[in-house]
Amino acid sequence: MRIRATVAAVSGALALSALAAPAAQADASAGDTTITKVVVDGDNMASVGTSVAKTIKVSVTAQDDSGILSAEEFSLSGPDYGYFTTGKPTCTVVSATTSTCTASVLVDPKVDYLTNASAGTWYVDALVDARDGDFVWKEKAGSFKFQRASKLSVNASPEPVTKGRTITVTGKLSRANWEDLQYHGYTNQSVKLQFRKKDSSTYTTLKNITSNSTGELKTTVTASTDGYFRYSFAGTTTTPAVNATGDFVDVR
Structure with a gap:
């Protein structure tokens, strides 16, 4: 059945x-x-x-x-x-x-x-x-x-960047639509922006942002040190938690 x-x-x-x-x-x-x-x-x-x-x-x-x-x-x-x-x-x-x-x-x-x-x-x-x-x-x-099933992407730019300049971090949270077999943006969801220093294994949450009407994510931070940025979604009853693969930024 x-x-x-x-x-x-x-x-x-x-x-x-x-x-x-x-x-x-x-x-x-x-x-x-x-x-x-x-x-x-x-x-x-x-x-x-x-x-x-x-x-x-x-x-x-x-x-x-x-x-x-x-x-x-x-x-x-x-x-x-x-x-x-x-x-x-x-x-x-x-x-x-x-x-x-x-x-x-x-x-x-x-x-x-x-x-x-x-x-x-x-x-x-x-x-x-x-x-x-x-x-x-x-x-x-x-x-x-x-x-x-869920997907989460991230892109931090520019790369490389001068210390003290602004880094723009974009991404998208999406999930499977079982009825048309496509992935669509998951809207109005709280997502954490996290950062891991180059020589560290631990991510720290910098801020929380909310996905827009198409599931897009966008925020800015100040460049301070080399490391990886990622978005992290905690999940809901209908959608699993997911972490984006960290995007490395070289700060000079």
């Missing part, structure tokens, strides 16, 4: 899914089986761009006094009728009572017809079976951010 299907199609898929899960999508369990951890893509954040397929990995850790036998395909659901199912999970034993079951789903923006409204908080539903016949079915066992 793919995103931006019709409501009827999604409802049908959920109905079929419910046949395989207890209590028609309501939490249920038998015995002492529990889900203890859910991790999506390592940090519970998954971003998709406009052209490259993204493999989203889901890991569900569960425990039972008899050990874990298997898990059914995980369901991922989000805003605007967003819905995916993973492949069949592989369960790896952690201890006599605990296993981590892992599966993935391939999301291709050119094929899956993502809508921009689908970006945001998504949930993982999981059904895990224990070796003694116990099981646990949990709706919203975990959550993650499903995000529109």
Whole structure:
């Protein structure tokens, strides 16, 4: 099942899914089986761009006094009728009572017809079976951010520059539009201008500026010493954090 299907199609898929899960999508369990951890893509954040397929990995850790036998395909659901199912999970034993079951789903923006409204908080539903016949079915066992990939550029000029003169730093913040498969400026967003001295490994924030109506960034600073300028965006629920690659300025 793919995103931006019709409501009827999604409802049908959920109905079929419910046949395989207890209590028609309501939490249920038998015995002492529990889900203890859910991790999506390592940090519970998954971003998709406009052209490259993204493999989203889901890991569900569960425990039972008899050990874990298997898990059914995980369901991922989000805003605007967003819905995916993973492949069949592989369960790896952690201890006599605990296993981590892992599966993935391939999301291709050119094929899956993502809508921009689908970006945001998504949930993982999981059904895990224990070796003694116990099981646990949990709706919203975990959550993650499903995000529109972001890009951030920077250019500091002139290069080189005389100490005490003005440096103009421009750039652009943009993010994936899943509906036309292009990147567009992300408007009215707070972005940090940061600087790293030539022999340092640490960036320091100089000021905060806001992207304009086309996502463009522009500000000025006074040249003082050799180093790298970059813009840094902290991210939002729908868009991941991103740092521009530092642009070196030679101050003479």
